[in-house]
Amino acid sequence: MKLPTDHPNPLVRGLFSFWAPTKQSMRGWALASVVVNAGITVTGAGVRVTGSGLGCPTWPKCTPDSFLPVAHPEVSPLNMAVEFGNRLLTFLVLAVGIACVVSALRMTPRRPSLARLAWLQPVGIVTQALWGGLVVNTMLNPFTVGMHFLISSGLIAACWMLYARAGEGDGPVRRVVHRDIRRLGHVLLAAVFVLLVVGVVVSGTGPHSGDVMASRFDLDIEAVARLHADIAYVVVGLSFALLFALHVSDAPRPARRAALALVVVELSQGVIGYTQYFLAVPAALVLLHVLGSTVVWIFALRAVTSLRTRTPENVPAPHSPAEAAAAV
Structure with a gap:
């Protein structure tokens, strides 16, 4: 009997590659998990900017009497469809997460480090x-909505680490740049996360609450927007510093390219941010800005993981004079 992993159609083989995983297919599923988690983060913002946050006014049911959308006198059919569609995407994200777990468990030889990272996905999803249910039950309280976004950011980080670790060994971490440059990368990543947190506060203070009944943070929108912009300047400055340090130290090309890509997406995000501010935050640009913030987070993770590697446990790390000097 021919197994799906032996199917002549490459699409079928790819869909069932989790059952007979290779290093490449494991990385493929991990990257797919990054994409789908980023996607549902952006569609969640789409729910908010279209005013569909309470399109399904109850949870886990869409309406008090049905799990599926049905006509409701107080809810627009469009808003209900948008919110229910976003809920359905959760099953796609969960399916990809389970595929990552199965791939990690069936890897030969077994790599417990990958299995642990993979299990974070279904647990996190x-x-x-469940947190989404809390968002609905609190009538889109800005704190619960903001935490919903930050939990997604944490899931994206776990998915990216699975992708990075799947391409490495399980030996000790080995720097590919000077230790101070790697520390700069960690500071940059922390600054990007702070930028995301403050961005959540700006979103929770401004318009596009998701529903007219939703509450807002009682803060000065001008003040929090300026704070967000100030932190963005710090992030861009740190990114340029990382890029400069990598070039003058003749760091490996993948690290330099990752830092350059991060700077480019940050500058693009800055253009979007200022444009939406001066145009009184139109919904389409808010959605684009959320997409940009998610991409910045992913590229920041990529830049930081490019600064180190791991060798297989049974293969000693090389110790050439040049690498010894670079590790100082």
Whole structure:
């Protein structure tokens, strides 16, 4: 009997590659998990900017009497469809997460480090779904909505680490740049996360609450927007510093390219941010800005993971004079 992993159609083989995983297919599923988690983060913002946050006014049911959308006198059919569609995407994200777990468990030889990272996905996705119920039950309280976004950011980080670790060994971490440059990368990543947190506060203070009944943070929108912009300047400055340090130290090309890509997406995000501010935050640009913030987070993770590697446990790391000097 021919197994799906032996199917002549490459699409079928790819869909069932989790059952007979290779290093390449494991990385492929991990990257797919990054994409789908980023996607549902952006569609969640789409729910908010279209005013569909309470399109399904109850949870886990869409309406008090049905799990599926049905006509409701107080809810627009469009808003209900948008919110229910976003809920359905959770099953796609969960399916990809389970595929990552199966791939990690069936890898030969077994790599417990990958299995642990993979298990974070279904656990995190279920946690995220339960938190989504809290968002609905609190009538889109800005704190619960903001945490919903930050939990997604944490899931994206776990997915990216799975992708990075799947391409490495399980030996000790080995720097590919000077230790101070790697520390700069960690500071940059922390600054990007702070930028995301403050961005959540700006979103929770401004318009596009998701529903007219939703509450807002009682803050000065001008003040929090300026704070967000100031932190963005710090992030861009740190990114330029990382790029400069990598070039003058003749760091490996992948690290330099990752830092350059990060700077480019940050500058693009800055253009979007200022444009939406001066145009009184139109919904389409808010959605684009959320997409940009998610891309910045992913590229920041990529830049930081490019600064180190791991060798297989049974293969000693090389110790050439040049690498010894670079590790100082």
